[in-house]
Amino acid sequence: AKTPVRVAVTGAAGQIAYSLLFRIANGDLLGKDTPVILQLLDLPQALNAVNGVVMEIDDCAFPLLAGVVITDDPEVAFKDADIAILVGARPRSKGMERADLLAANAAIFKVQGAALNKAASRDVKVLVVGNPANTNAYIAMKSAPDLPAKNFTAMLRLDHNRALSQLAAKAGVAVSSLEKLAVWGNHSPTMYADYRATTANGESIKAKINDEAWNRDTFLPTVGKRGAAIIEARGLSSAASAANAAIDHVRDWVLGTNGGWVSMGVPSDGSYGVPEGIIFGVPATCENGEYTVVKGIELDEFSKERFKITLDELLSEAEGVADLLK
Numbered sequence: 001a002k003t004p005v006r007v008a009v010t011g012a013a014g015q016i017a018y019s020l021l022f023r024i025a026n027g028d029l030l031g032k033d034t035p036v037i038l039q040l041l042d043l044p045q046a047l048n049a050v051n052g053v054v055m056e057i058d059d060c061a062f063p064l065l066a067g068v069v070i071t072d073d074p075e076v077a078f079k080d081a082d083i084a085i086l087v088g089a090r091p092r093s094k095g096m097e098r099a100d101l102l103a104a105n106a107a108i109f110k111v112q113g114a115a116l117n118k119a120a121s122r123d124v125k126v127l128v129v130g131n132p133a134n135t136n137a138y139i140a141m142k143s144a145p146d147l148p149a150k151n152f153t154a155m156l157r158l159d160h161n162r163a164l165s166q167l168a169a170k171a172g173v174a175v176s177s178l179e180k181l182a183v184w185g186n187h188s189p190t191m192y193a194d195y196r197a198t199t200a201n202g203e204s205i206k207a208k209i210n211d212e213a214w215n216r217d218t219f220l221p222t223v224g225k226r227g228a229a230i231i232e233a234r235g236l237s238s239a240a241s242a243a244n245a246a247i248d249h250v251r252d253w254v255l256g257t258n259g260g261w262v263s264m265g266v267p268s269d270g271s272y273g274v275p276e277g278i279i280f281g282v283p284a285t286c287e288n289g290e291y292t293v294v295k296g297i298e299l300d301e302f303s304k305e306r307f308k309i310t311l312d313e314l315l316s317e318a319e320g321v322a323d324l325l326k
């Protein structure tokens with residue numbers, strides 16, 4: 001039998017976790033032959049709720065579930081973790097300034113980065129979902145100097161999947177036929193979903209759609225503001241689709257993409273003019289548990305403009321937390 005994989009999830013009492021944990025325990029993350037141990041972190045006042053979720057997990061009698069840890073101590077949650085999905089974050093409350101939001105989250109991700117540094121497997125794969133996801137991942141990475149920087153990633157996959165769905169509907173093709181989509185930059189409305197290289201059954205989607213006004217005025221705003229549209233309609237933020245994207249991100253990173261492109265927020269190696277270390281959404285392929293950024297994509301004038309907007313936003317977030325990292 002395989003040794004169980006230790007999967008830490010933070011924000012375990014929250015709504016994304018409620019869609020995520022059951023799927024991990026069911027084998028959707030790592031395959032139906034890999035047992036998992038869930039290591040769940042939340043704040044002290046939320047542990048009772050985590051207990052309730054775990055009662056339900058127990059009641060599913062998942063064959064692959066080899067254990068559950070419940071804790072409010074990040075070092076316990078991350079002990080020997082092979083995978084850490086950091087969902088818990090401080091939401092923006094009414095009247096809260098962006099700087100305060102950044103600072104509140106910086107404090108959380110500094111502690112969690114240090115705990116990962118101390119306790120996790122040296123190969124731990126970290127996915128930050130909690131917003132501002134890219135900058136939170138950046139802070140965790142900077143707070144974990146003994147772990148390879150490349151282990152820290154942020155979730156752009158929900159934007160990627162949202163874009164795939166919009167493109168498939170517009171072009172009248174199956175979503176499963178789409179290849180080579182790239183989502184660049186920050187997980188925020190400034191992200192740039194770039195379908196210039198995208199194909200369906202080998203045919204160019206850009207040529208098939210052939211509508212630059214739709215790209216600029218409909219597609220990009222729809223994908224960028226999708227989170228807000230869901231809050232408006234549902235009264236709650238995206239949760240099941242966010243959990244699904246987290247599963248896609250980690251599963252592909254671990255099990256590979258067979259040459260296919262996925263979008264991941266990863267620490268820049270300096271390519272595409274993004275300063276080293278900034279966690280930037282890029283197209284990547286995954287193989288043998290490692291991701292490789294797709295290189296050599298030319299940026300046209302429009303793409304350069306969009307690229308700059310999202311990069312500038314990330315640079316200003318990094319600047320906003322610089323003092324807290326000293």
Ligand code: NAI
Pocket residue numbers: 010011012013014015016017041042043046087088089090091108128129130131132133155156157158159187237238239242
């Ligand atoms: P939620 O409010 O339902 O749950 C958050 C949970 O995190 C709560 O149980 C809370 O107690 C916990 N938490 C807060 N601080 C914590 C800490 N320091 N350590 C451990 N746990 C902590 O929120 P929901 O809907 O589950 O969303 C979680 C985060 O994911 C939010 O920041 C949201 O903005 C973000 N998100 C990101 C997406 C992406 O594409 N990257 C998509 C959708 C949501």
